[in-house]
Amino acid sequence: MTPVLIIDDELQIRKLLRLYLEKNDFMVIEADSCAEGIRQFMGCKPGIVLLDLGLPDGDGRELLQSIRSHGDTPVIILSVRDSETEIMELLDAGADDYLIKPFGVGELIARMRVALRHRTPKEVWGRPIRVGMLEVHMDSREAYRDGTAEHLTPTEWSILEILLRNAGKIMTRNQLLREVWGPAMVEEYNNLRVYINQLRKKIEFEPAVPKVLLTEPGVGYRLKVET
């Protein structure tokens, strides 16, 4: 039973999440403010944190920082729409994922599982992985489309590798840029955008209706794939 800390000031939301999460084998700890959240975090050492951004007594960034200063417990941000900039900052500052309210609990559990999985690294490179239209062999850096070899440039390979390692999880544009090109390229979104578009053309069945390599406007990219 993984302990999960819910920091949200809305009683009804905490109640609903408790019902559902307990049913899914989580142990629920509640907090209704930042201060309470930090106390509970220190005392109970939860395995994952759900953090609402609209807390009355403070700013999610500070809370995230103090959680991060005590290790890498996964943090999922719960937020309302139109706060893309803030979400991106929090993700860059170490949050693992985010959900826009209102969200389905099914989606929440899926995101929580992804976030928890990344904390227990698992080497999956040994076998071929299906990414949309492609069958990818990460070890040998080979990709096949309907049995014929498909060429990917080294940059496309690097991007694909990072996305695959974080499959299901949001990757902000800055995270991708930093990992592929290094810190000097941060905020050079255009570069990244062009590569993602190329990659998408090779992966997606129908690029107009992307199902695998998704863009979250103003925030980043997410690769939806079973590994």
Next chain:
Amino acid sequence: MEEGISHRGEPGHGSHLMAAVSGSGNSEYLIRWTESASRRFNAAWTALHVRNPGLEEDSTTVERNLSLAKELGAETISVVDTDIAACIVRYARIKKATALVIGKAEGGSQSFLGRRSIMEEILKESGDLDVIVLRGKTPVPQKRRRLKLRSGNDLVRSILFAVTGLSAVTTLGFLGQPVLGYRSISILYLLTIIALSFSSNRMVVFISAISSALLGNFLFIPPKLTFSIASLEDVLMFLAFFLAAFVGGFLTSRLKEKELALSLRERRMAFLYGFTRSISRVRGIQDVAGFTRDYLRDHLGLHAMVCLRNDAGELDTIEVPGDESESLSVYGFEAGNARRCLETRACVDDGDDRLYFPLGSQESMLGVLYVTGKGERTIRGESREILATLAGNMALALEREQLAAENERNKMAGETARLSRILLNHVSHELRTPLTTIKGSVSGLLDGNTAEDPGLREALLSETLIAANKLNVLVEDLLAMSRLESGRMSPHLELAYVSELIGAAQPALGTELVGRTILLDERARDSEIEVDPALMTQVFRNILRNFATYTAPGSILRVGVEYVPGFTEVRFSDDGPGVPEAELPLIFDTFYRGSLSAAKQGCGLGLSICRGIAEVHGGCIEANRSAEGGLLIMIRLPRKGGL
């Protein structure tokens, strides 16, 4: 009434004026002029602002100007281009403007290094387009001559004339005495005095007359070098000439003074009349204050400031656009004196050429006009009277503008109240429907009997989810609408692929699009637009949702991209039932729902948000009939640096 603004047939329907707005203070005048012209011709009008990224410009003034234009009913467009003139003409053509209104070149737009000014370039490129050039409100450079309120006191000059004249006659007398005789010389003295009286003041003429008489007597009338006169004849002649010189001089100089006073008076009248006539045409309290300040500065070289009483009875300084950066407190404005002026309702003079004139009638004091010569010019006597009259005229103009403003406010308040009533009625209705569904289904689920029937349970739950999603859409639309209305939506522009944003718009629609196909044409797959990705995704999502709501399953939505000068056009065309011709222009109006949509859900906000977002991007949105007979929606977005 036509004044040659449009030569393409009758002005009226179909006329379109385009005002080229900049960050200069002058643009406000340009906007107001265009507005009143458009009203007279019953024409549509557009305010266009072209920003050259290489030039510095006062962005707050630009924003204020554009919002003013919008308030006055203009469509406003803001674009970025390095070639301002070409861009303005291009847009005038795109908008099919019949006339282009521009301001006279001034300040930053003046030509330099041999380059033509923007105005000249526009005139050159305009071709068959009418171009109306308006005057600048702030004359640069200042060429108007200042009006003197006091007669000139050029004593030194007249003394110089007198001395020169008398010495010339005396010298001539010495040289020509043998030929001319002393009587001719006396007549020459007399002529000199009469000539002097035309240009000199009375005292100088008088002294000149006495000294010429004495000089003539001493030097030329026998016996010479004495003041005595030998013959009685000469005595009489001397007296007669002396009297004639004196009287002549006196009369002509008085005549001249009268004439001077008359012309001065005339000029003062013209000054006042000019002010009264001009101020009656100035609109807006701020402009009245600004105009008065400029008028006093340009015509009298005086510095003025207007303070108006606010609701609390305190005096507020009126900020005038284009105000010199130096504050008037430097010129010795004292709030205490201004308050005293307001209380006593009389002119207050601090004795140091700083005057405070009350503005307003006995019943209602509007404020104070502060005038100072800034130590360079003095204000006395009649000038004060004139300034008092001017202050009276100005107060009338202010009173008129205050009434107009109040009227406008009342009208606005009425309109706001009406809109918010509609909004409340509408929204509460739209909220109630899904809420009823949710309450109904959930209470059904809590009922033991229902819980045992898995099919019904499933159906009730899925209805609840649909209703919840509808509520969510409504709330998001309302939030977007309120952000748009309050002008808080400022796009963070980035390049993005059209295809990418269309892809991003779909997940939130969930099952709504099931059975429908979205096809991107070749260009749409690779085209890039410069937009706020999150906002444009919202636009695309609303258009897709609209498509899903109003078309049958199996319908196809084609997405294409066209390039028009300066713009990228994203076109969505479907093969659905379409919208009746007459309703096409209305579908982007807030709360508008098509006549065919009666049975459908939706609150008429989606497309109106699309229009709002397209406009904050400097673009526009239009609807038409698609080739397949369905609806065609075109979003036109500015394209950077390009044709």
